[in-house]
Amino acid sequence: MSRAEAEKVARLLGEEELGFLRGLPTQDVRRFREQASAVLNDGAPEMLDRIAAATKLVPAGVAAAISQKALGPRLAAAVAGRLEAGRAADIIAKLPVSFTAESCGHLDPRKIAGIVDRLDEGLVVRIAVALAEKGDHLTMGRFVGHMRDQVLGRILGQVGDADVLKAGFYVDQPERLPRILELMGDERLGAVVRAAAADGLWEEALAVAASVGGEQRLRIAQLTARLDAADLDSLVRVTHAEGLWEALLPLVALLGEEDRLAVARLESLRDPLVLAGVVAAVVATGLWGEFLPLVGVLPEDARKVVADAAAGLGDGELDALVREVDKRDLWELVLPLVERMEEAGKERIFALPAFQDQS
Numbered sequence: 001m002s003r004a005e006a007e008k009v010a011r012l013l014g015e016e017e018l019g020f021l022r023g024l025p026t027q028d029v030r031r032f033r034e035q036a037s038a039v040l041n042d043g044a045p046e047m048l049d050r051i052a053a054a055t056k057l058v059p060a061g062v063a064a065a066i067s068q069k070a071l072g073p074r075l076a077a078a079v080a081g082r083l084e085a086g087r088a089a090d091i092i093a094k095l096p097v098s099f100t101a102e103s104c105g106h107l108d109p110r111k112i113a114g115i116v117d118r119l120d121e122g123l124v125v126r127i128a129v130a131l132a133e134k135g136d137h138l139t140m141g142r143f144v145g146h147m148r149d150q151v152l153g154r155i156l157g158q159v160g161d162a163d164v165l166k167a168g169f170y171v172d173q174p175e176r177l178p179r180i181l182e183l184m185g186d187e188r189l190g191a192v193v194r195a196a197a198a199d200g201l202w203e204e205a206l207a208v209a210a211s212v213g214g215e216q217r218l219r220i221a222q223l224t225a226r227l228d229a230a231d232l233d234s235l236v237r238v239t240h241a242e243g244l245w246e247a248l249l250p251l252v253a254l255l256g257e258e259d260r261l262a263v264a265r266l267e268s269l270r271d272p273l274v275l276a277g278v279v280a281a282v283v284a285t286g287l288w289g290e291f292l293p294l295v296g297v298l299p300e301d302a303r304k305v306v307a308d309a310a311a312g313l314g315d316g317e318l319d320a321l322v323r324e325v326d327k328r329d330l331w332e333l334v335l336p337l338v339e340r341m342e343e344a345g346k347e348r349i350f351a352l353p354a355f356q357d358q359s
Contacts, residue, residue: 004141004170004207005029011105011138012037034109041081041108048075052082055091064094073099077106085114093123101130105139109172113146125154132159137166144180145173153183161188161195169204174211181216193223197231202238206247221251225259229266236268245281253290257297264297272305279309283317288324292333307337311345319352 006021006029013036021029051071055063067076080088080103092100092115104127107115116124124147131140144152144167156164164184168177181189196205209220224235239248252263268274282291295306310321325334338349 002026002029003203005033008138008170009033009036012040037109041078041110048078048082051079055079055083056087060087060090061094063091067091068095068099073102074106077103078108080115081108081111085111086118088115089118092119097123097126097130101127101134101136101139104131104143105136109142112143116143116146121148121151121154124151125158128155129158132163132167137163138170140167141170142172144168144171145176149179149183152180156180156184156188161191162199162201164188165192165195165201165204165208168208168211169201171211177208177211178213178216181212186219189219190223193220194227196224197227197234200234200238202235203242203244206239206244206251209251210247217251218254221254222256222259224251225255225262229262232263233266233268236266236274240268240274240277243281245278246285246287249278249282249285249287249290249294252294260294261297264294264299264302269298270302270305275302275305276309279306279313283313283321286320286324288321288334289328289330292325292330292337295337296333303337304340307340307345308342310337311341311348315348315352318348322349322352 002022002024005026006018009021009029009032010016010018012033055066058066067079071079076099080091083091088111095103128140128143131137140163144155147155159167168180171177184192193205196202205220205224209217212220225232235248239245252260255263263269278291282288295303298306310318313321321334325331338346341349
């Protein structure tokens, strides 16, 4: 999902929106952002170096006063990026939390780790809370990966469930998300999942789920499947509208039979347009192994819609389906689907080279 990265680039470049980036691979957009950030920060004017040098000649409190009164948040952050990390931390400690929070979004990301590591833990917590209060979750996501467990635990106790989810969506170090979920605990994780439903944050929740694995991903899938049907229908609708099936289907595939049945009974999964969209997404992603177990427990009318959608695929797409089914030995799941096709669809399936090869 590249929405988070596209928004980070827009923030970096001072643009309102760069929606066209959302269609590009996430890693490519992230690499572009990192390169652009390096160019912007490394190409800073010589004036910044002179200001940074001048701050070394005065006490930290005086430098902080100058930063606040004469420079402003953006320029102060640029100067901080030219300072040795310890000196920058000393000055930040003398600034109002609100000013520091405003400046954080403009700091050279390559300098974050060194500075955060030298700040008082209580100050880091206060800055994080200030960022949450002003709704700057993008900046929270830039910093969270550089924080020690003890600090993260304190922050988690002072910000809301939706704030946690939004910051996780924007986190620059997604490899830290599994540890953050550990610190949250099962009860808080359930609260965050409920916040996703209450606040319409399904895209954010799916992005976080995609960044963890094993028992954590399974637990997210289970907690989600046990929400009210209305909440799950909203998840399906958002997934369909935003084209997020590649993120949702692997979660559904993890579910046990009872939870999968709860998903299969959803009203939204009786909508022919939604089901056709799922089939198209599965064709594009090759997620037949994740999709077919769900099809097997859909109501009869919904399975017929899926069968008709599959029968309407092009020859190449059908051939790819049959080969994937044969490769993963999914015939027990797909043959009942073929049986529900019209005769013309069945004949096309049986005539495919891939079907002939397996038979």
